[in-house]
Amino acid sequence: MASDANGIPELDQDKYDADEQVKIICLGDSAVGKSKLMERFLIDGYRPQQLSTYALTLYKYNTTIDRKAVLVDFWDTAGQERFQSMHPSYYHKAHACIMVFDVQRKITYKNLTNWYTELREYRPEIPCVVVANKIDGETSQTGLFLIFYSLPILFFTRLSLLFAADMKVTQRNFNFAKKQGLPLYFVSAADGTNVVKMFKETIKMAMSYKQNSSDFMDEVMRELENFELEQNKDLSLQTAQEGLKPESPESV
Known part of the structure; x- marks a missing residue:
């Protein structure tokens, strides 16, 4: 995995044959389920653990938006959230x-x-x-109550509450x-409720932002990416043309 000038890891976009690449970060306190949400979305799996994430994890996800191949780089925290702050990188x-x-x-x-x-800083x-x-969570707790404590006469009442x-x-x-004017999603990493919908809509937001951002630094980054892309295309074309040149006859 390559790194930029700041030593920050970056994915090789060409390696994954993507037209676009976006980065999506997760924030929140420890043990709120950030990693579990990603696992549910990416591998449709869930392991019920309460351990926090101790190392930065980069999840890669390939998708197609508007006929473009998009590589999504999900960043999960390195346990820094326990200090109520993240490194600027x-x-x-x-x-x-x-x-x-x-x-x-x-x-x-x-x-x-x-x-x-x-x-926002x-x-x-x-x-x-x-x-x-x-x-x-509330459903699980209510379910346990029904199993161990409900009386038969109250069963259907408790079941409706469940x-x-x-x-x-x-x-x-x-x-x-x-x-704050932000979208709000009610989800469950345990059973998958609304997880796919939330992630897919967030990916679309990220793509739209990258293509239409009015932030000056983002505009500069877009221009640099386009410049590098054009350079790579020119280099590939030049290499292909050189490969088609007839070999010079061997001197006798």
């Missing part, structure tokens, strides 16, 4: 952000303000989505996203 060249909180832990919701403030313009994870639990979670009033 984490935000470098990001085109979108997924900000996650745990609906069962109020403090993770309150801390969204800090994460959003830091995000380094990336003032990129699109950001807010993700309420673990909406399945199926209504998720709806209750999604109807809670989370004002942060609305106040």
